[in-house]
Amino acid sequence: xxxxxxxxxxxxxxxxxxxxxxxxxxxxxxxxxxxxxxxxxxxxxxxxxxxxxxxxxxxxxxxxxxxxxxxxxxxxxxxxxxxxxxxxxxxxxxxxxxxxxxxxxxxxxxxxxxxxxxxxxxxxxxxxxxxxxxxxxxxxxxxxxxxxxxxxxxxxxxxxxxxxxxxxxxxxxxxxxxxxxxxxxxxxxxxxxxxxxxxxxxxxxxxxxxxxxxxxxxxxxxxxxxxxxxxxxxxxxxxxxxxxxxxxxxxxxxxxxxxxxxxxxxxxxxxxxxxxxxxxxxxxxxxxxxxxxxxxxxxxxxxxxxxxxxxxxxxxxxxxxxxxxxxxxxxxxxxxxxxxxxxxxxxxxxxxxxxxxxxxxxxxxxxxxxxxxxxxxxxxxxxxxxxxxxxxxxxxxxxxxxxxxxxxxxxxxxxxxxxxxxxxxxxxxxxxxxxxxxxxxxxxxxxxxxxxxxxxxxxxxxxxxxxxxxxxxxxxxxxxxxx
Amino acid sequence: xxxxxxxxxxxxxxxxxxxxxxxxxxxxxxxxxxxxxxxxxxxxxxxxxxxxxxxxxxxxxxxxxxxxxxxxxxxxxxxxxxxxxxxxxxxxxxxxxxxxxxxxxxxxxxxxxxxxxxxxxxxxxxxxxxxxxxxxxxxxxxxxxxxxxxxxxxxxxxxxxxxxxxxxxxxxxxxxxxxxxxxxxxxxxxxxxxxxxxxxxxxxxxxxxxxxxxxxxxxxxxxxxxxxxxxxxxxxxxxxxxxxxxxxxxxxxxxxxxxxxxxxxxxxxxxxxxxxxxxxxxxxxxxxxxxxxxxxxxxxxxxxxxxxxxxxxxxxxxxxxxxxxxxxxxxxxxxxxxxxxxxxxxxxxxxxxxxxxxxxxxxxxxxxxxxxxxxxxxxxxxxxxxxxxxxxxxxxxxxxxxxxxxxxxxxxxxxxxxxxxxxxxxxxxxxxxxxxxxxxxxxxxxxxxxxxxxxxxxxxxxxxxxxxxxxxxxxx
Numbered sequence: 011x012x013x014x015x016x017x018x019x020x021x022x023x024x025x026x027x028x029x030x031x032x033x034x035x036x037x038x039x040x041x042x043x044x045x046x047x048x049x050x051x052x053x054x055x056x057x058x059x060x061x062x063x064x065x066x067x068x069x070x071x072x073x074x075x076x077x078x079x080x081x082x083x084x085x086x087x088x089x090x091x092x093x094x095x096x097x098x099x100x101x102x103x104x105x106x107x108x109x110x111x112x113x114x115x116x117x118x119x120x121x122x123x124x125x126x127x128x129x130x131x132x133x134x135x136x137x138x139x140x141x142x143x144x145x146x147x148x149x150x151x152x153x154x155x156x157x158x159x160x161x162x163x164x165x166x167x168x169x170x171x172x173x174x175x176x177x178x179x180x181x182x183x184x185x186x187x188x189x190x191x192x193x194x195x196x197x198x199x200x201x202x203x204x205x206x207x208x209x210x211x212x213x214x215x216x217x218x219x220x221x222x223x224x225x226x227x228x229x230x231x232x233x234x235x236x237x238x239x240x241x242x243x244x245x246x247x248x249x250x251x252x253x254x255x256x257x258x259x260x261x262x263x264x265x266x267x268x269x270x271x272x273x274x275x276x277x278x279x280x281x282x283x284x285x286x287x288x289x290x291x292x293x294x295x296x297x298x299x300x301x302x303x304x305x306x307x308x309x310x311x312x313x314x315x316x317x318x319x320x321x322x323x324x325x326x327x328x329x330x331x332x333x334x335x336x337x338x339x340x341x342x343x344x345x346x347x348x349x350x351x352x353x354x355x356x357x358x359x360x361x362x363x364x365x366x367x368x369x370x371x372x373x374x375x376x377x378x379x380x381x382x383x384x385x386x387x388x389x390x391x392x393x394x395x396x397x398x399x400x401x402x403x404x405x406x407x408x409x410x411x412x413x414x415x416x417x418x419x420x421x422x423x424x425x426x427x428x429x430x431x432x433x434x435x436x437x438x439x440x441x442x443x444x445x446x447x448x449x450x451x452x453x454x455x456x457x458x459x460x461x462x463x464x465x466x467x468x469x470x471x472x473x474x475x476x477x478x479x480x481x482x483x484x485x486x487x488x489x490x491x492x493x
Numbered sequence: 494x495x496x497x498x499x500x501x502x503x504x505x506x507x508x509x510x511x512x513x514x515x516x517x518x519x520x521x522x523x524x525x526x527x528x529x530x531x532x533x534x535x536x537x538x539x540x541x542x543x544x545x546x547x548x549x550x551x552x553x554x555x556x557x558x559x560x561x562x563x564x565x566x567x568x569x570x571x572x573x574x575x576x577x578x579x580x581x582x583x584x585x586x587x588x589x590x591x592x593x594x595x596x597x598x599x600x601x602x603x604x605x606x607x608x609x610x611x612x613x614x615x616x617x618x619x620x621x622x623x624x625x626x627x628x629x630x631x632x633x634x635x636x637x638x639x640x641x642x643x644x645x646x647x648x649x650x651x652x653x654x655x656x657x658x659x660x661x662x663x664x665x666x667x668x669x670x671x672x673x674x675x676x677x678x679x680x681x682x683x684x685x686x687x688x689x690x691x692x693x694x695x696x697x698x699x700x701x702x703x704x705x706x707x708x709x710x711x712x713x714x715x716x717x718x719x720x721x722x723x724x725x726x727x728x729x730x731x732x733x734x735x736x737x738x739x740x741x742x743x744x745x746x747x748x749x750x751x752x753x754x755x756x757x758x759x760x761x762x763x764x765x766x767x768x769x770x771x772x773x774x775x776x777x778x779x780x781x782x783x784x785x786x787x788x789x790x791x792x793x794x795x796x797x798x799x800x801x802x803x804x805x806x807x808x809x810x811x812x813x814x815x816x817x818x819x820x821x822x823x824x825x826x827x828x829x830x831x832x833x834x835x836x837x838x839x840x841x842x843x844x845x846x847x848x849x850x851x852x853x854x855x856x857x858x859x860x861x862x863x864x865x866x867x868x869x870x871x872x873x874x875x876x877x878x879x880x881x882x883x884x885x886x887x888x889x890x891x892x893x894x895x896x897x898x899x900x901x902x903x904x905x906x907x908x909x910x911x912x913x914x915x916x917x918x919x920x921x922x923x924x925x926x927x928x929x930x931x932x933x934x935x936x937x938x939x940x941x942x943x944x945x946x947x948x949x950x951x952x953x954x955x956x957x958x959x960x961x962x963x964x965x966x967x968x969x
Contacts, residue, residue: 109537210539212538245541245769246769246770326573330536331538332575334634346577
């Protein structure tokens, strides 16, 4: 088995056993990144990575360190990294070298992880295909004419393309789960408030949540152990102890009740995707789970609700990018208004501008009640649907994305693009944890199965996913290597 | 036509916390530009606000002091607008759920009192400062002030004259200092007043169109700016024009107000609840604790001064109108409990006059409460007369030493030796036969002449009481 196909757990053993050093491992990944044409990275931090790898090796040599010491990873370029360009996929921040570390970045550093570079992404996490990056499209490792999904497209492609053992991602409306599904990897969006948002460039504050993107559920548990935790710098993070997410991976799932929302299997869902998802559900049944139909009647409103709430928040969150203190500034502004107007017109991409406009409009005097307030009420109803469903079932399952990865450049209408997140948005609106795990293929492209759990049920989700991965090998499949 | 003035005030009181409302940066005034602005204050990508809990306690204190309803669940909102000294492109403030709801406060004008409604008070962060005259082609931005906690206190339009507005503003000013939640420094901008002014024909119920006056940094300017605005509006209306709803800037140097922006140009602030901050939940325990820790407020202190020290209503009111003055009085009284009235007179008389003359605040007075207390003691124990004491006070003000040192050095100690005064009296009677005759024929007023003469001879040091007694005895 090639070293880059190993999971974190396997690499960790290899490092401890002295089969290879972190420096060798890191160099191996850097070589793969530098010859890859997936465009998964915006910045490759070769020097820093080698320094961190050396430090990790020193620690391992002394018998110190933890299970993740010396493991390389790709960091989504939305997390601020001290001294390293943090662009959020935007021209606006092409020149921004962050002077501080995000809490997640800090935690990963503390765990002796090795950052290979900053992963490509849709600009400010707005997009479902990674075609909205100022730094170019990311290609799907399974078929380079296809999109990898978004917004964490670079992260997903890096893990699927074996350019990194794992990557960080963020999920506002599906941005971890959808690219994980389309690239055939494991992605977890934790409960809102589980992972600190401090230093994670905000798209929609009430929805954004960071999580791991890995080959396996076991690896996701290992990484979540490091990422999760209360942060006094983030008022929306929750003061709740971090469990050891690996502790219950091996628990039996016999007697598990799976809820299938009928709304997730209706019009618009690709037949082959549907049949792969149902096959996975069958697999669970064979493992002793029972299946129940549930209803999430208000999930029909998830798209309109999301596309009010998220743009409203982003229209305000992105106001700080004004060309005054940092980031892109237009040439020769003739006055203040010109500075604002041109810096922002030239610095932001089309989709970002579209959402800022939608948000500013929806928050305007006279429209606020009809849009923002209404969306908040609907959001509450969507959460209530889940609460009701979780009285009867332990986990909700369904597709992640209505289709497999589509062709680069093929979806031009923004509203059609928004439909790509139809099954993932609800978990964000309700603040629930969700996962995508590999569950098959359709025409050589990966299909993901979505798991949505109750609040704070990350351990349970990881347990369910791990048990599935003990019985199936979808997650071990790798795209064909070129040359 | 007779017009009625209607005024409401918006007061921004800077809460005196060590660190900012949503970051750990210091709030010290006058530091080097941008040296007190951290990543959060700079609005860097990814940073998040964390509420400084101290500001909540301070706002509650204010609310309790004006008998207001405290919203134990209150919400921070974002007020969105672009300006270079507003780093995030929005100000965190409170719109629909302010921490302090409706309350009221009583003001005194002459012998009349009036209750002014407090509509609400909410917490918000201050913006930075734009400096337009530092460079020719650029505006400089200092973000030290960005994120400084403010309590915005909004009144009902209950005031009917500039004088009432000033009385209200002074009352709030005193209150925040009593509560020790704001240093009240108007020059440094820790206490700022914006005035909403409109006029209407006397007897009309409907309010006239208002103008909001900004940039007022003293009570004197508040009065002037309002009166100026009232005149301006009267001129417009009497000439058949219409007042435009707008924000006007007061220029103290030119003594004029000029339009800053009209209602049409006003921003749509696109307020919405800040998703980075959870609603503030205030526990009953915290409410009870703050209530218990509330210091003595002006009204209570006033009542105590009357009861404990026998001061008049008026004296007690003046002394308690400003916390530094009340503190000064209480310090003086420690060793002068028997001479409370005298202490009050000296603070309200000589001391206040001298402060006014030299345009000084009480806290900057060259004579401390202990110093003045000693001087009053010397009047009380008959060492010097009140008249001599005024000279001693002047010398103290000029830094010539303590009361005792000055009395000693200048030999001002009062003559209380009966025989010495008797000798002076005898001599004056002997030298002024015609005046003695006048007194004897019933002209009581002439006694003053003898007192004057005796004081002249004794250089003012004769004990007035003794002198009077001896004069009457010898003359009759």
